[in-house]
Amino acid sequence: xxxxxxxxxxxxxxxxxxxxxxxxxxxxxxxxxxxxxxxxxxxxxxxxxxxxxxxxxxxxxxxxxxxxxxxxxxxxxxxxxxxxxxxxxxxxxxxxxxxxxxxxxxxxxxxxxxxxxxxxxxxxxxxxxxxxxxxxxxxxxxxxxxxxxxxxxxxxxxxxxxxxxxxxxxxxxxxxxxxxxxxxxxxxxxxxxxxxxxxxxxxxxxxxxxxxxxxxxxxxxxxxxxxxxxxxxxxxxxxxxxxxxxxxxxxxxxxxxxxxxxxxxxxxxxxxxxxxxxxxxxxxxxxxxxxxxxxxxxxxxxxxxxxxxxxxxxxxxxxxxxxxxxxxxxxxxxxxxxxxxxxxxxxxxxxxxxxxxxxxxxxxxxxxxxxxxxxxxxxxxxxxxxxxxxxxxxxxxxxxxxxxxxxxxxxxxxxxxxxxxxxxxxxxxxxxxxxxxxxxxxxxxxxxxxxxxxxxxxxxxxxxxxxxxxxxx
Amino acid sequence: xxxxxxxxxxxxxxxxxxxxxxxxxxxxxxxxxxxxxxxxxxxxxxxxxxxxxxxxxxxxxxxxxxxxxxxxxxxxxxxxxxxxxxxxxxxxxxxxxxxxxxxxxxxxxxxxxxxxxxxxxxxxxxxxxxxxxxxxxxxxxxxxxxxxxxxxxxxxxxxxxxxxxxxxxxxxxxxxxxxxxxxxxxxxxxxxxxxxxxxxxxxxxxxxxxxxxxxxxxxxxxxxxxxxxxxxxxxxxxxxxxxxxxxxxxxxxxxxxxxxxxxxxxxxxxxxxxxxxxxxxxxxxxxxxxxxxxxxxxxxxxxxxxxxxxxxxxxxxxxxxxxxxxxxxxxxx
Amino acid sequence: xxxxxxxxxxxxxxxxxxxxxxxxxxxxxxxxxxxxxxxxxxxxxxxxxxxxxxxxxxxxxxxxxxxxxxxxxxxxxxxxxxxxxxxxxxxxxxxxxxxxxxxxxxxxxxxxxxxxxxxxxxxxxxxxxxx
Numbered sequence: 001x002x003x004x005x006x007x008x009x010x011x012x013x014x015x016x017x018x019x020x021x022x023x024x025x026x027x028x029x030x031x032x033x034x035x036x037x038x039x040x041x042x043x044x045x046x047x048x049x050x051x052x053x054x055x056x057x058x059x060x061x062x063x064x065x066x067x068x069x070x071x072x073x074x075x076x077x078x079x080x081x082x083x084x085x086x087x088x089x090x091x092x093x094x095x096x097x098x099x100x101x102x103x104x105x106x107x108x109x110x111x112x113x114x115x116x117x118x119x120x121x122x123x124x125x126x127x128x129x130x131x132x133x134x135x136x137x138x139x140x141x142x143x144x145x146x147x148x149x150x151x152x153x154x155x156x157x158x159x160x161x162x163x164x165x166x167x168x169x170x171x172x173x174x175x176x177x178x179x180x181x182x183x184x185x186x187x188x189x190x191x192x193x194x195x196x197x198x199x200x201x202x203x204x205x206x207x208x209x210x211x212x213x214x215x216x217x218x219x220x221x222x223x224x225x226x227x228x229x230x231x232x233x234x235x236x237x238x239x240x241x242x243x244x245x246x247x248x249x250x251x252x253x254x255x256x257x258x259x260x261x262x263x264x265x266x267x268x269x270x271x272x273x274x275x276x277x278x279x280x281x282x283x284x285x286x287x288x289x290x291x292x293x294x295x296x297x298x299x300x301x302x303x304x305x306x307x308x309x310x311x312x313x314x315x316x317x318x319x320x321x322x323x324x325x326x327x328x329x330x331x332x333x334x335x336x337x338x339x340x341x342x343x344x345x346x347x348x349x350x351x352x353x354x355x356x357x358x359x360x361x362x363x364x365x366x367x368x369x370x371x372x373x374x375x376x377x378x379x380x381x382x383x384x385x386x387x388x389x390x391x392x393x394x395x396x397x398x399x400x401x402x403x404x405x406x407x408x409x410x411x412x413x414x415x416x417x418x419x420x421x422x423x424x425x426x427x428x429x430x431x432x433x434x435x436x437x438x439x440x441x442x443x444x445x446x447x448x449x450x451x452x453x454x455x456x457x458x459x460x461x462x463x464x465x466x467x468x469x470x471x472x473x
Numbered sequence: 474x475x476x477x478x479x480x481x482x483x484x485x486x487x488x489x490x491x492x493x494x495x496x497x498x499x500x501x502x503x504x505x506x507x508x509x510x511x512x513x514x515x516x517x518x519x520x521x522x523x524x525x526x527x528x529x530x531x532x533x534x535x536x537x538x539x540x541x542x543x544x545x546x547x548x549x550x551x552x553x554x555x556x557x558x559x560x561x562x563x564x565x566x567x568x569x570x571x572x573x574x575x576x577x578x579x580x581x582x583x584x585x586x587x588x589x590x591x592x593x594x595x596x597x598x599x600x601x602x603x604x605x606x607x608x609x610x611x612x613x614x615x616x617x618x619x620x621x622x623x624x625x626x627x628x629x630x631x632x633x634x635x636x637x638x639x640x641x642x643x644x645x646x647x648x649x650x651x652x653x654x655x656x657x658x659x660x661x662x663x664x665x666x667x668x669x670x671x672x673x674x675x676x677x678x679x680x681x682x683x684x685x686x687x688x689x690x691x692x693x694x695x696x697x698x699x700x701x702x703x704x705x706x707x708x709x710x711x712x713x714x715x716x717x718x719x720x721x722x723x724x725x726x727x728x729x730x731x732x733x734x735x736x737x738x739x740x741x742x743x744x745x746x747x748x749x750x751x752x753x754x755x756x757x758x759x760x761x762x763x764x765x766x767x768x769x770x771x772x773x774x775x776x777x778x779x780x781x782x783x784x785x786x787x788x789x790x791x792x793x794x795x796x797x798x799x800x801x802x803x804x805x806x
Numbered sequence: 807x808x809x810x811x812x813x814x815x816x817x818x819x820x821x822x823x824x825x826x827x828x829x830x831x832x833x834x835x836x837x838x839x840x841x842x843x844x845x846x847x848x849x850x851x852x853x854x855x856x857x858x859x860x861x862x863x864x865x866x867x868x869x870x871x872x873x874x875x876x877x878x879x880x881x882x883x884x885x886x887x888x889x890x891x892x893x894x895x896x897x898x899x900x901x902x903x904x905x906x907x908x909x910x911x912x913x914x915x916x917x918x919x920x921x922x923x924x925x926x927x928x929x930x931x932x933x934x935x936x937x
Contacts, residue, residue, distance in 0.1 A: 042583055043614060046590045048621045048648060050550070054898050055651040056685055083874050115802035118773075118795035120766045135806050136880060138907065162770075177871070188647040192674075211850075211872045389476045396480040403487030410494040417502070419495055426491050516827065520834045524923070547827055554922030 005381055008372050012382065012390070015369020019393040022358050026401050029242030030408070036241050036302075037412040044303065049181050052188055053087055059187070060088035060163030061180060061258060066153035067093055067171040071100040074171060075109040080212025081169075082137055086180040090139040092157045093171075097126075097147025106142050111135040117143070120159040123269035125152050131160075150254075151270035151277045158261060158269050167258045174204055174214055174307040175256070183258055183304035186297075193297045195260045196285060198252035199304035200236045202415065203229040205312060214307050219421045222312040227432050230425055232310075234405040237302060237413065243351065244300035250286070250351030252298065254278035256306035259285075271334075276327020279355075283335045286347045303413070318443045325447025328360050363448070367441035370394055398433030511540045519544040522563060523556045530563055542569055546594035550625070561596035570597045577603050577615075586614045593622025601628045608638050616644045624652025629659040636663055639678070640670065646678050653682055661687050665694045673703035680706065684713025692719030699725045707732065708740035715744025723748055727756045730768070738768035746775025754780050758787065762794045773800035816842040817934055818859055822852035822878070823867040823896065832865065835923045836930070849873025853881055856888055863934060865926070868897040868908070876911040883912040892933045896921065 052058050063081055067074055074093070081091045095102050106112055117131030126148035134140040145156050154168055165187070167180065179199060187194040205228075206220025219226055243249045252259075254277060267288050270277045282298070289296045311317040332339065332355060339356050341348040370390075377387040406425055409415070416422050515531075519541060522528045533541050542564070549560045564570050573595065576588035589607050592600040600622070607619035616638060623631040632653065639649035653660045660682065667679035680698055683691050698710035699722065711729055714722040726748070729741035742760055745753040757779070760772035773796035777784045781804050787793055788801030819841045821832050826847070833843040844859050846852035850872040856864060864882065868875035875895050882888040895908045898919040908916050914933060917926050 043586070046586050046614060046618050048617065048651075050898075051621055051624070051651040051655075052647065055647065055654060057647055057650045057654075057681060079873075083869075083871070085869065113802075113806060115806075116795065116798040117802075118766070118770055118799045133803060133806055136877075189645040191647070213871065392477045392480040396477075396484060400480060400483040400487050403484065403491055407487065407490045407494055410491065410498065414498065417498075419499060422491065422495050422498075426488065516830055517834075520831050523831065524835060524838075544827065548831065551825070551828060551920050552831075552922065553920045554924060556923060557920075 005376075008376055009381060012369060012373040012376055015365045015373065016390055016393065018358075018365040018369065019390075019397070023393055023397040023401070025354070025358075026238070026397075030238050030401065030404050032242040032245045033238045033408055036245055037408060040302070041412055047182075047185060049178060049185070052185065053085060053181055055087065058087045058184070059165060059191075060090070061086065061165045061167050061184060062157070062161035062163040062261070063089055063091045063167045063169065063180070064154050064157035064161070065091060065093045065169060065171050066096055066150045066157070067098065067102050068096040068147070068150070068153075069098045069100045069102060070171040071098070071102045071105050074102055075105050076212040077171060077174075078106065078110070078140065078212075081175065082139060083177075084175060084180045085178045086184070088163065089167075089180060090141065090162060092160055093140075093142045094153040094157045095142065095144045096150065096153040097145060103132075103142070103144055107132065110137055110140055110142075112140075112142055117141065117160065119156075120265070122159050122265045123155040125156040125159065128156060149272060151272045151274075155269040155272070158264055161261055164261055165258050166261050166264065168254060168256075169306065170255050170308065172309055173255050174209060174212060176305045176307075177213065179256070179304045179306060183256070183301045186299045186301060187258070190297065193295055194299055195263050195289070195296045196252055196282070196298045197258050197304075198240065198249065198298075198300050199256040199306055200240075200302055201232060201253050201255045202236075202305055202307050203232050203310050204307035205229075205309055207307060209307075217415045217417065217421075219416070219424055220312075223428075223431070224314070224317060225310055225312050226424065226428050227436050228310045228317075230402050230406065230428055230432050233409045233425075234402055237408050238401075238405045240300045241302050246346055246350060247297070248346035248351045249298050249300050250282060250347055250355060251279045252282045252300075255308050256304070263288075274327055274330040274334075275323045276329075276331040279327060280331035280334060283331055283338065283347070283352070286344065287335055287338055290344045290347070305415075318446070321440060321443035322447040322450055325360070325444045326450050328355060329447070329451050332356055332360060363441040363445040366394070367438060367445060370438065395433045395437075398437060399429045402429035402432055508536070508540055511537060512544055515541050515544060519548065523548050523552065523559055526555075526559070528559075530567070538567075542567070546591065549594045549596045557596045561598070564595040565597050565599060570595050570599055574600065574603045577607050582612045582614065585610060585612060586618050589615050589618035589622055591622075593618075593625035596626070598626065598628075601626060601630060604628070605631060605634050608634050608643070613643070617648050620644045620648050620652045624655035627656050629656060632656060632660045632663050636660075636667055640667070640672075640675055646674075650678065650682060654685060658686050658688070661691060665691065668694060668698060673701070673706050676701065676703065676706045677709040680709035680713045684709075684716035687713070687717055689717055689719045689721075692717050692721050695719075696722060696725060699729055704732070704734040704737050707734070707737045711737065711740040711744045715740075715747035718748055720748055720750060723750055723753060727753055730756050730760050730772075735765055735767055738764060739771040742768055742771035742775045746771070746778045749779055751780055754783060758783070758797075761796045761800070762792060769794065769796040770799070773797050774803075776800060777804050816840060817863065818842045818844060818861040819930065820844050820846065820852065820856055820859065820861040820864040820866075822846040822849065822855075822864070822870060822875075824848060824870050825867075828867075832923065832926070835927060839927055839931075841930070849875070849878045852878050856882055856891070857885065860887055861891065863892045863894070863930060865894045865896060865930070866913075868895050868904070875913075876907060879908070879911040879913050894926070894929055894933070 078091055078093060112132035112134050114130050115133045126146040128143055128145050130144040132142040143156055143160060145153060158166055183197050183199045186197055203225060205222060205225035206218045207214045208216040267284055271280050274280050311320055338344045338348040339352040373390050376382045518531045522530055545560050549557055573588040573592050576584050579585050592604055604619045604623050608616055610616050635649045635652055638644045639646050664679045664682050668676055670676055692714060695710050695713055698706055701707050711726055726741045726745050730738055732738050742757060745757060757772045757776045761769050761776055777800040784797060784800050788797045819836055821829055821843060823829055824847055829845045833845060836843050844855050844861060846855045848871045866875040866878055879893050882891055893913045895913045895916040896919055897904060897916055905916055915929050
């Protein structure tokens with residue numbers, strides 16, 4: 001056996017171990033999610049949401065909607081946000097220098113008039129060109145800002161927000177009618193400790209959407225969207241729930257989360273220099289509070305649901321995943337001190353390590369490891385038994401974990417009512433594990449290229465798909 | 474090879490599980506559809522019972538009885554007055570109230586929670602003593618459900634125990650607060666006592682509730698809280714004064730516009746806007762022009778309520794500042 | 807859902823609420839008191855039914871899917887045919903500004919949930935008697 005061959009075999013074994021660890025980790029998260037579901041599913045009836053809705057003690061939330069060229073859907077979307085079941089909320093649309101009729105559509109629909117709105121100078125942002133208040137809707141504010149990206153738009157919204165909590169979403173996010181009330185429930189119950197909460201993001205492609213509400217849940221025809229549906233189910237209903245149970249929620253998705261406004265202002269809002277702004281912010285909040293030894297909690301609320309459109313073509317999806325990889329790198333680089341550092345509790349010891357090893361380095365172990373093992377087997381350097389075992393832990397377990405996630409979704413959430421949709425999702429667990437995961441890792445690998453080239457442009461699609469799911473194994 | 478078989482078995486088990494769940498799901502939706510049909514069929518009888526004095530309740534068993542009870546519970550949640558009393562009488566006569574009271578003593582947490590919650594929708598006063606006992610249940614879900622139910626029943630006897638449970642942190646303040654608000658002004662005397670609690674968080678809570686439930690004479694008891702050592706309490710006291718619309722506090726609130734903590738100044742400004750009276754205008758104008766964001770914004774808005782003309786005339790001054798201009802523009806909406 | 811709205815002598819009342827149990831109860835109550843009732847399950851349907859039947863009074867839930875009660879009120883006020891139609895809002899909220907907001911939108915009265923149907927009927931009679 002040559003030295004090279006020995007090295008390759010060693011690498012293959014390392015990648016084998018890598019897969020075993022992540023399989024075990026995911027089985028653990030699945031177990032935690034099952035367990036959590038057992039405890040929460042029957043309690044949902046007794047949450048007292050009606051009482052929270054009727055209570056004037058429920059704190060106000062400012063819903064921030066960054067909008068870039070959203071002329072087509074913005075009016076419906078804002079109307080539906082204004083009608084959400086929540087006792088006290090305002091909607092702040094921040095037009096991020098759109099070059100379509102976003103502002104015109106809003107002005108016409110909501111009877112907007114320019115006002116000289118006073119804004120906090122807290123977080124620096126691009127120039128606000130104008131502000132509009134609505135004659136018909138006292139809880140609507142529209143800011144018209146020069147184009148500087150989604151994060152900058154959200155920061156401007158934070159500066160204008162009147163309520164003690166802000167909710168970040170995308171302009172094309174569709175919140176379920178009581179999503180805001182549900183996501184706010186932990187902070188009603190524990191106002192002293194909860195500083196941020198994330199909700200579940202689901203794939204809206206194929207669903208029938210009317211008046212800014214999902215009327216009927218369906219799978220679309222797109223294969224890629226169906227695979228992402230599975231991916232999101234696993235990322236949110238298994239991984240996030242599990243991480244939440246471990247008190248190690250390292251990421252609140254930019255597509256749907258609420259934050260304590262004054263804390264956001266203290267830490268300076270979203271970092272506009274990264275494409276991984278949601279991860280970076282979540283890590284920064286943890287870091288800030290841990291370093292000050294303040295008691296706090298960041299929670300995940302599984303039954304607060306937001307629906308979002310995901311890319312249906314390879315180019316867009318690939319671009320999105322490359323960007324996520326770069327964002328992951330930027331966030332981790334800024335907070336590298338947290339990785340594996342016990343000072344930061346479960347976030348440092350578990351989540352940050354997980355992000356670094358099992359997300360950022362996944363192309364190396366998961367993709368390269370698989371390729372090397374296939375090659376070694378082809379040249380007869382490893383036994384059939386080893387190779388089949390390798391496939392079992394790398395690909396077989398992917399099917400197992402997605403199937404279990406689908407079962408959790410069926411038991412606890414059951415948004416998909418049609419038998420054939422569920423059956424289709426079940427069949428797609430194979431396609432997800434054989435093909436999609438590998439492709440995903442190719443995109444992540446290309447992300448390395450972007451990082452080394454120091455790419456700083458935002459990409460045309462930057463406002464799409466901020467609902468970052470955890471990576472597949 | 475054992476590893477391979479383990480993975481294989483897991484995968485097959487997973488697939489079988491999902492398939493079983495699909496079947497279960499189909500069965501469940503068929504059952505739900507049947508239940509909806511039953512509800513549809515029973516609704517006229519439920520309305521008749523709710524609506525008519527001395528209506529003869531239908532004799533039902535099994536599923537039908539359960540669906541009928543759920544319908545009535547729903548009506549109990551949205552109705553009050555005579556109709557609600559008739560619902561209570563039905564639940565007492567049908568034995569549902571006693572059954573739920575028994576279940577409050579079940580060993581299973583789930584049953585106790587369901588019972589504590591369900592009793593709130595029976596509109597029966599007979600449930601109150603048992604619900605009060607349930608406030609000491611070892612399960613926080615039971616305590617919260619009992620709290621909610623005591624609020625639903627408007628149990629004035631529950632005021633003191635509820636405040637006790639809240640102070641002992643046995644039930645979240647948001648839940649006891651909502652229940653006390655449902656019970657109404659009867660809670661005020663006890664809440665006034667809570668204004669002197671050593672923990673500022675509870676003084677804040679008491680002030681919030683007094684502001685929502687109290688009448689103008691509660692303002693005198695609130696006055697000392699405007700000088701409280703805790704800034705949160707001062708702000709909550711000011712907000713409560715504003716909600717009560719009590720002009721007795723005006724001078725002190727004007728003083729509070731110079732508090733060293735910005736959110737206290739903001740609360741004072743907002744309260745002055747709610748109370749009204751032009752004597753506050755000069756001080757508010759000063760805050761709106763020169764203070765930092767939150768107090769200045771509130772002062773601008775308050776001023777717009779008290780004296781719109783003044784805002785409109787001052788807004789174009791060179792030193793008006795952004796807040797008066799905003800207030801003026803919003804007046805024109 | 808639509809009840810007998812054809813009789814010219816009975817005043818017609820529109821009830822809009824997304825809770826079917828409430829719709830049925832109120833319809834029963836009001837019909838028994840001698841009114842004809844038309845109903846709607848969401849704001850958009852309410853608007854459509856109001857334009858079609860031009861009822862003598864509307865009872866609107868504030869929180870409805872598609873269009874909320876304030877918006878329906880505002881739309882009815884903007885329409886020549888329904889401009890003077892009396893409107894009672896049903897509200898579950900107890901926030902400071904909500905009642906004011908209802909009046910600003912053009913509502914004539916409001917009833918807070920949980921409500922007593924007798925009280926609602928009394929308000930209806932008071933408004934229709936006044937005219």
